[in-house]
Amino acid sequence: xxxxxxxxxxxxxxxxxxxxxxxxxxxxxxxxxxxxxxxxxxxxxxxxxxxxxxxxxxxxxxxxxxxxxxxxxxxxxxxxxxxxxxxxxxxxxxxxxxxxxxxxxxxxxxxxxxxxxxxxxxxxxxxxxxxxxxxxxxxxxxxxxxxxxxxxxxxxxxxxxxxxxxxxxxxxxxxxxxxxxxxxxxxxxxxxxxxxxxxxxxxxxxxxxxxxxxxxxxxxxxxxxxxxxxxxxxxxxxxxxxxxxxxxxxxxxxxxxxxxxxx
Amino acid sequence: xxxxxxxxxxxxxxxxxxxxxxxxxxxxxxxxxxxxxxxxxxxxxxxxxxxxxxxxxxxxxxxxxxxxxxxxxxxxxxxxxxxxxxxxxxxxxxxxxxxxxxxxxxxxxxxxxxxxxxxxxxxxxxxxxxxxxxxxxxxxxxxxxxxxxxxxxxxxxxxxxxxxxxxxxxxxxxxxxxxxxxxxxxxxxxxxxxxxxxxxxxxxxxxxxxxxxxxxxxxxxxxxxxxxxxxxxxxxxxxxxxxxxxxxxxxxxxxxxxxxxxx
DNA sequence: AGTGAACGGTGATTGAGATCACACACAGGG
DNA sequence: CCCTGTGTGTGATCTCAATCACCGTTCACT
Numbered sequence: 001x002x003x004x005x006x007x008x009x010x011x012x013x014x015x016x017x018x019x020x021x022x023x024x025x026x027x028x029x030x031x032x033x034x035x036x037x038x039x040x041x042x043x044x045x046x047x048x049x050x051x052x053x054x055x056x057x058x059x060x061x062x063x064x065x066x067x068x069x070x071x072x073x074x075x076x077x078x079x080x081x082x083x084x085x086x087x088x089x090x091x092x093x094x095x096x097x098x099x100x101x102x103x104x105x106x107x108x109x110x111x112x113x114x115x116x117x118x119x120x121x122x123x124x125x126x127x128x129x130x131x132x133x134x135x136x137x138x139x140x141x142x143x144x145x146x147x148x149x150x151x152x153x154x155x156x157x158x159x160x161x162x163x164x165x166x167x168x169x170x171x172x173x174x175x176x177x178x179x180x181x182x183x184x185x186x187x188x189x190x191x192x193x194x195x196x197x198x199x200x201x202x203x204x205x206x207x208x209x210x211x212x213x214x215x216x217x218x219x220x221x222x223x224x225x226x227x228x229x230x231x232x233x234x235x236x237x238x239x240x241x242x243x244x245x246x247x248x249x250x251x252x253x254x255x256x257x258x259x260x261x262x263x
Numbered sequence: 264x265x266x267x268x269x270x271x272x273x274x275x276x277x278x279x280x281x282x283x284x285x286x287x288x289x290x291x292x293x294x295x296x297x298x299x300x301x302x303x304x305x306x307x308x309x310x311x312x313x314x315x316x317x318x319x320x321x322x323x324x325x326x327x328x329x330x331x332x333x334x335x336x337x338x339x340x341x342x343x344x345x346x347x348x349x350x351x352x353x354x355x356x357x358x359x360x361x362x363x364x365x366x367x368x369x370x371x372x373x374x375x376x377x378x379x380x381x382x383x384x385x386x387x388x389x390x391x392x393x394x395x396x397x398x399x400x401x402x403x404x405x406x407x408x409x410x411x412x413x414x415x416x417x418x419x420x421x422x423x424x425x426x427x428x429x430x431x432x433x434x435x436x437x438x439x440x441x442x443x444x445x446x447x448x449x450x451x452x453x454x455x456x457x458x459x460x461x462x463x464x465x466x467x468x469x470x471x472x473x474x475x476x477x478x479x480x481x482x483x484x485x486x487x488x489x490x491x492x493x494x495x496x497x498x499x500x501x502x503x504x505x506x507x508x509x510x511x512x513x514x515x516x517x518x519x520x521x522x523x524x525x526x
Numbered sequence: 527a528g529t530g531a532a533c534g535g536t537g538a539t540t541g542a543g544a545t546c547a548c549a550c551a552c553a554g555g556g
Numbered sequence: 557c558c559c560t561g562t563g564t565g566t567g568a569t570c571t572c573a574a575t576c577a578c579c580g581t582t583c584a585c586t
Contacts, residue, residue, distance in 0.1 A: 097436070099444040101526060107439060119429035122422075128436050151425070155418045159385075162414070162425040166382035169428060172435035173360070173391050176370060179443045180486045181362040185543070214563065223443045225544055230565060263364060448573070477533065488574055493535060 035089055035138065037061055048113035049087050049164055050140070056154040063146035067139050075116060075131040075139065082120035082127050084143040088112050091137030095129045096220065106220045107175050109134065119165045121147055134212065179223045183263060188222040189232050190260040193242055197251060207254065212247040297331075298352055298401065300324055311376035312350050312427055313403070319417040326409035330402050338379060338394040338402065345383035345390050347406040351375050354400030358392045359483065369483045370438050372397065382428045384410055397475065442486045446526060451485040452495050453523040456505055460514060470517065475510040 035041045038050050038061040045051070050060060066089070069075060075086060078097055088110060095116070096106045107129065110116065120127045121144050142150070151158040182188045196209050213221075219229040236242045241256045242249065251257065298304045301313050301324045308314070313323060329352070332338060338349060341360055351373060358379070359369045370392065373379065383390045384407050405413070414421040445451045459472050476484075482492040499505045504519045505512065514520065 097440055097444065099440070099526075101446075103444055105439065105443045107436070119432045122425045123429035123433065125433065128433055151422060152418060155415060155421055158418060158421040158425060159414060162385045162421060162428055165425055165428045165432060166386035169382045169432045169435060170386065170388065170391055172432060172439060173370070176368065176435060176439055176442065177360055177362070179439065180368045181360065181366055183364075216563080226564090227545080227566085228543060230563095231543095234565075263362075478535095479533080489534085490536085490575080491573055493533095494573095497535075 036066065038064065038140070041089070043089055043112060045113050049115045049118075049160060050113075052154070052157055052160065056150070056157045059150055059154060060142070060157070063150065064140040064142050067141050069133045069137045069139065071133055071135050073133045073137075075133060075137075076127050078127055078130045080127050082117055082125065082144060084141055085118045085121050085147055086116040086131075086139040086141050088114050088116065089138040089140055091133060091135045091139075093131050093133045093137060094217070095131055097129055104220045105179075105223060106217060108171050115161075115164050118161060119168060122151075122161065122165065185222065185224045185228050186232050186235070187260055187263065188224065189218070189229065189236075190257045192218065192222055193249065193251060194254070194257050194261060196249060197254065207251045209249045209251075210247055211249060297329070299329065301327065301403070304352070306352055306375060308376050312378045312381075312423060313376075315417070315420055315423065319413070319420045322413055322417065323405070323420070326413065327403040327405050330404050332396045332400045332402065334396055334398050336396045336400075338396060338400075339390050339392075341390055341393045343390050345380055345388065345407060347404055348381040348384050348410055349379040349394075349402040349404050351377050351379065352401040352403055354396060354398045354402075356394050356396045356400060357480070358394055360392055367483045368442075368486060369480060371434050372484075378424075378427050381410075381424060382431060385414075385424065385428065448485065448487045448491050449495050449498070450523055450526065451487065452481070452492065452499075453520045455481070455485055456512065456514060457517070457520050457524060459512060460517065470514045472512045472514075473510055474512060 035043060038044075038057050039054070041050070050057065052060065064087070067086075069091075075093060090112055092109055092111045093116070094106050095108045095110055096104050098104045110131075116131050116139070117127055151161055178188055178191055182191070196211060197207055198209070215229045215233070216226045219226045222229075224232075233242075233244055237244075239256070241253045242251045244250075298306060301307075301320050302317070304313070313320065315323065327350070330349075332354075338356060353375055355372055355374045356379070357369050358371045358373055359367050361367045373394075379394050379402070380390055414424055441451055441454055445454070459474060460470055461472070478492045478496070479489045482489045485492075487495075496505075496507055500507075502519070504516045505514045507513075
């Protein structure tokens with residue numbers, strides 16, 4: 001069943017890596033700087049799951065396992081019993097679902113600070129999405145039982161978990177709106193490009209963004225075929241609105257994109 | 264802009280009702296049996312948000328307001344600041360989102376025990392869905408601040424909230440799968456009809472289900488046009504697979520529906 | 527009884543996008 | 557160096573479902 005339409009599934013699951021010894025960071029896998037302890041982690045941001053008080057953070061530190069994955073690794077798969085959650089420390093991953101014909105839909109690209117599989121663990125159900133890394137990633141794994149105990153013992157962590165799940169809900173609803181309420185592929189694509197742009201800088205200057213997604217992946221993000229994405233992108237290029245070369249997106253006319261989205 | 268395609272929005276918001284006096288239940292609005300106190304509520308089921316220990320339940324009882332709504336009432340609207348959450352005690356409501364052309368998508372039909380607006384309150388954002396009652400409903404309203412305090416003080420309630428939000432996530436993802444990964448309207452419709460069937464009774468006997476949804480609403484549930492839904496339903500009737508008369512759905516051949524869903 | 531709204535049923539037309547089928551560029555690896 | 561795989565660009569075709577335009581029915585309300 002591994003047809004050419006779902007090549008990513010064939011890349012396989014990589015085993016979890018643990019740094020051999022906490023002190024030695026020179027030989028970190030996949031060239032990632034290793035973070036051993038949540039308490040001393042300097043990657044942590046305000047919206048991170050792991051932005052907790054010292055007490056809760058020590059508990060988290062105690063039960064988590066840091067794991068590294070190369071690009072293209074399947075972290076978890078749709079249908080598996082939820083064995084635990086993964087906090088993304090570094091790197092990005094795509095959350096996707098696939099039907100039996102191999103057609104894939106990407107719901108979201110998740111980045112540092114986001115948690116994978118959290119709501120499946122909390123609800124006690126199977127994972128409902130497949131997660132594949134887009135880059136070498138460092139993830140902190142917390143097993144199901146440890147996680148639930150953590151949430152019960154630290155009300156703060158539980159509230160933060162609820163907030164994270166809420167945000168997942170919102171991005172899911174956004175995806176529904178984008179896929180279900182748009183008129184054309186052009187509209188969906190324009191909306192996507194605008195999402196990728198950093199905030200601010202409304203003025204006319206062209207904006208460049210780095211992102212490494214193939215046309216195929218873009219088509220899976222907006223629910224269209226690869227060919228239509230290619231065609232629509234070249235249409236935008238012809239109209240001098242936006243241009244995608246390799247991994248560089250250049251938006252020349254942001255307001256034109258907005259006009260397209262408005263319908 | 265209130266075109267004929269969005270007539271439901273014109274029905275307006277009804278004011279909240281409070282039963283005039285706790286003891287008097289004869290004059291309950293809209294013919295609903297009134298439930299005054301969560302602690303003595305006999306409607307409560309295992310998966311209900313309000314299935315809590317006595318302590319937490321008393322706190323909930325203290326801060327909640329019971330409100331009744333007629334059919335077609337807008338409980339909350341997309342874009343409003345999240346003023347609080349509503350627990351559905353009785354009745355059913357549709358969760359929907361609308362684009363500026365008036366095209367509507369229904370994400371889910373929520374019933375007793377489910378919570379409306381919870382994840383918006385937890386995340387501190389605006390409501391992202393509009394909720395309209397399908398029947399006379401009794402809802403328990405809990406204001407934002409009260410709710411957040413409740414979640415902070417009762418770890419149990421917080422965990423339960425997280426579970427509810429998780430389930431919302433899952434149904435959102437299910438909706439995405441249904442809308443984004445189906446080949447045809449026929450497939451989406453078959454999936455929907457199967458969802459409505461009660462579990463069990465695999466055998467050949469025809470199954471009858473009561474549900475009061477118009478073709479228009481069904482079309483909004485699966486992201487299709489009203490006409491195509493009508494046509495597809497009559498196709499199913501012609502093939503002796505399923506039949507929808509008024510509010511009664513009769514499925515004659517469940518396995519044929521399954522075959523359609525499998526693709 | 528009469529009126530209007532909401533709902534359901536059907537035909538005709540049309541267009542957006544899926545699909546198929548190539549051709550080309552480019553990278554990495556033997 | 558060739559060879560292979562992966563990603564991209566483009567034409568030709570075809571199909572499903574949206575859309576428009578009606579009509580009949582039912583039901584609530586005056």
